Amino acid sequence: xxxxxxxxxxxxxxxxxxxxxxxxxxxxxxxxxxxxxxxxxxxxxxxxxxxxxxxxxxxxxxxxxxxxxxxxxxxxxxxxxxxxxxxxxxxxxxxxxxxxxxxxxxxxxxxxxxxxxxxxxxxxxxxxxxxxxxxxxxxxxxxxxxxxxxxxxxxxxxxxxxxxxxxxxxxxxxxxxxxxxxxxxxxxxxxxxxxxxxxxxxxxxxxxxxxxxxxxxxxxxxxxxxxxxxxxxxxxxxxxxxxxxxxxxxxxxxxxxxxxxxxxxxxxxxxxxxxxxxxxxxxxxxxxxxxxxxxxxxxxxxxxxxxxxxxxxxxxxxxxxxxxxxxxxxxxxxxxxxxxxxxxxxxxxxxxxxxxxxxxxxxxxxxxxxxxxxxxxxxxxxxxxxxxxxxxxxxxxxxxxxxxxxxxxxxxxx
Numbered sequence: 389x390x391x392x393x394x395x396x397x398x399x400x401x402x403x404x405x406x407x408x409x410x411x412x413x414x415x416x417x418x419x420x421x422x423x424x425x426x427x428x429x430x431x432x433x434x435x436x437x438x439x440x441x442x443x444x445x446x447x448x449x450x451x452x453x454x455x456x457x458x459x460x461x462x463x464x465x466x467x468x469x470x471x472x473x474x475x476x477x478x479x480x481x482x483x484x485x486x487x488x489x490x491x492x493x494x495x496x497x498x499x500x501x502x503x504x505x506x507x508x509x510x511x512x513x514x515x516x517x518x519x520x521x522x523x524x525x526x527x528x529x530x531x532x533x534x535x536x537x538x539x540x541x542x543x544x545x546x547x548x549x550x551x552x553x554x555x556x557x558x559x560x561x562x563x564x565x566x567x568x569x570x571x572x573x574x575x576x577x578x579x580x581x582x583x584x585x586x587x588x589x590x591x592x593x594x595x596x597x598x599x600x601x602x603x604x605x606x607x608x609x610x611x612x613x614x615x616x617x618x619x620x621x622x623x624x625x626x627x628x629x630x631x632x633x634x635x636x637x638x639x640x641x642x643x644x645x646x647x648x649x650x651x652x653x654x655x656x657x658x659x660x661x662x663x664x665x666x667x668x669x670x671x672x673x674x675x676x677x678x679x680x681x682x683x684x685x686x687x688x689x690x691x692x693x694x695x696x697x698x699x700x701x702x703x704x705x706x707x708x709x710x711x712x713x714x715x716x717x718x719x720x721x722x723x724x725x726x727x728x729x730x731x732x733x734x735x736x737x738x739x740x741x742x743x744x745x746x747x748x749x750x751x752x753x754x755x756x757x758x759x760x761x762x763x764x765x766x767x768x769x770x771x772x773x774x775x776x777x778x779x780x781x782x783x784x785x786x787x788x789x790x791x792x793x794x795x796x797x798x799x800x801x802x
Contacts, residue, residue, distance in 0.1 A: 485532050488543040490571075493525040495550050503555045503582040510546065510560050511572040512590035512608065517579040517597035524576040525550070525558060531569040546571040591626070600635070609644070618653075636671065654689075672707075699736075705729075718795075725786045735794040744801045747782035751789045757796035 497504075504523065506513055511530070518524070529543035546569050551557040560571055572590065577583060579598040591608040594601055598616040609627040612619060618635035621628065624642040636653030639646070646664040648655065654671035657664070660678050667685040675682070675693040684691065685703040690710075693700055697715040704723035711719050712732040719733050722741040725748050731738055742748065742762075752759040752766075753776045759766040761779035779799075790797045 485530065488529045488531065490527040490529055490543060490547055493527075493548070493550060495523040495525075495552060495556075497521055497523055497552065497556060497578060500554055501552070501556050501581070503584065504558070504577050505555060505584045505586070506558045506573065506575065507586045508548070508560045508571065508573050508590060509562055509586075509588040510590070511570040511587070512592070513585050513587055514572075514574045514593040514595075515577055515583065515585065515597060516575075516595055517599070518576040519579060520576075521578050522576070523550070523556070523558070523578065526574040527571055528574075529569055529571045543569070543571075545569075548573060725788060728786055729788045729790075731790045733790075733792040733795050736792075737795050738790050738792055738797045740788065740790070740797075740799045741802060742781075742799070745782065746801075747785035748780070748788045749784035749786070750777075750779040750781065750799065751787070752777045752779075752797045752799075753790070754792045754795065754797055756794050757792055759797045760799060762799045762801060 499521075506515070525548060527546075527548060529546045531543050531546075545563060546560065548558050548560045548571075551559075558573070558575065560573070563569060570590075577597065582600050582602070583594070583597065584602045585592050585594070586604050587608055588606045589608060590605070592603050592605050592610045593613075594603065594611075594615060595613040597614070600617040600619075601612070601615055602620045603610055603612070604622045605626055606624045607626060608623075609629070610621055610623045611629040612621070612631065612633065614632045616634045619630065619633050619637040619639070621630070621638070622640045623644060625644060627644045628639060628641050628646040628648075630637060630639065630646075630648045630651075632650040634652040636655070637648070637651050638656045639648065639658070641657075641659045641662055643661045645662045646657070646659060646666075648657065648664070648666045649668055651669045651671070654674070655666070655669045656674045657666070658676050659680060661680060663681045664677070665683050665685075666673065666675075666687075667683075669686070670688045672689040673684065673687045673691045673693065675684075675691075676695075677693075677698050678696045679698060680695075681699045681701070682693070682695065683701045683703070684693065684705075687705055687707065689707040691702065691705055691707065693702070693711045695713050695715075695717055698713060698717045700711050700713065700717070700719045700721075702709065702711065702719075702721045702723075705721065706726055708727040709721065709729045709731070711721070711730075713719060713736055714734055716735045717733070718736040718738070719731055720739045720741070721729065721731070725742050725746045729740075731740075746762075748762065750761050752761060755774050757774075759775055759777040761777050762781040763779055764777070766775040766777050781801075
C-alpha cells in the first residue's frame with residue numbers, strides 16, 4: 389500500500405498518468421490489497437510474530453494511501469471548477485475507419501448473356517445503363533483497422549466476384565468471423581439485359597436504364613429514375629422512390645414512405661405501413677395498403693384501392709373508381725366524374741368534391757351517420773342516425789355510390 393501511494397503521489401506531483409490510470413482497475417487493486425493483508429496475517433501466525441506492530445504499519449500505509457486519493461480528488465475538482473480540461477487518456481487500441489477505392493473491373497459480356505444479377509449483402513448498389521457491351525464495376529470498401537495494420541488487405545477481401553455465363557453474377561461474399569467491413573458498388577450495365585439487384589443492408593439506385601429490372605432490398609431505400617422497361621420492387625424496410633418508368637410496375641413495401649410518379653403502364657402497389665404519393669399513372673392502379681396516408685393524382689384508367697386503416701385522398705380520377713376502407717380512415721375524392729365511382733368506408737368520413745356541371749346519379753347509405761347529397765340532405769341530418777339518400781345532378785350519366793357504416797357522407801360542389 390505504501391508503494392502504491394508513493395507511485396500515485398509521483399503521478400500527481402508531476403501531472404502524469406502512468407499509474408493514476410491504473411485506478412480504473414480499482415476492483416483488482418482492492419483484491420490485491422486484501423490478498424496482501426491475508427498473506428501477512430498468515431505469515432505472522434506461522435512465525436508467531438507480534439501482530440500489533442504490523443497492523444500499526446499497515447494503518448499508517450493505508451492512511452498515506454487515503455491521503456494521496458484525497459489530494460488527487462481535490463486537484464481534479466479544482467481543475468474542473470476552473471474549466472481546465474483533463475489530459476486525454478490514450479486508448480489501448482486505435483480503431484480507424486477508412487474508405488478505400490478498389491481497382492475498376494471491366495468485363496466484356498458475350499452476346500448470349502441476357503441477364504445480370506448483382507448481390508451485395510454488405511452495402512449499396514448503384515446501376516446506370518450503357519450502350520456498350522461492357523460491364524464496368526467500381527467499388528469503395530469501408531474498413532475498420534487497428535493501428536493502421538493492413539487496410540488494403542481487408543479491403544481486397546471484400547471485392548466482388550464476377551461469373552460470366554448466360555446469367556452473369558456479380559457477387560460480394562460475406563466476410564469471415566474475424567473480418568469486418570462494408571462495400572458499395574457502382575456499375576455500368578449494358579442496356580437490354582434483365583437486371584436483378586439484391587441487397588441486405590444498403591440502398592439501391594437504378595437510373596437511365598433500358599430493360600426490365602427486379603430489385604430487392606431488406607434494409608435500405610430503393611430509388612429508380614428513368615427506366616425504359618417493366619419494374620418489380622420488393623423493399624422490406626426503407627423508402628421507395630420511383631420516377632419515370634415506361635413500362636408497368638409491381639411494387640411491394642414493408643415499412644417506409646413511397647413516391648411513385650410517371651408510370652407508363654399499370655401499377656400494382658402493396659404496402660404494410662407508410663405514406664404514399666402516387667401520380668401520373670397511364671394505366672390501372674391496383675392498391676392495397678394496411679396503414680398510411682395515400683395521395684393519388686391523375687390515374688388514366690381504373691382505380692382499385694383498398695385500405696385497412698388508411699386515409700385516401702384521390703385527385704382527378706380519369707376512369708372507374710373503387711375505393712374501400714375496411715378499418716378506420718377517411719376517403720376524399722376531388723375532380724370531374726368521368727366514370728362510375730363506388731366508395732365504401734367502415735369508420736370514417738367520405739367527402740366527394742365535384743363540379744356543379746357534373747352528371748351523376750347519387751346513392752348514399754350509412755348506418756350511423758348523416759348524408760349531404762349534391763342537391764339535398766337526409767332528414768334531421770344533425771341528429772338522425774342511419775339513412776338512405778338518392779339524388780341526381782344533371783342528366784345522371786354516371787352512378788356514384790357511397791356506403792358507410794360508422795361515418796358520414798358529404799358531397800360538395802364547386
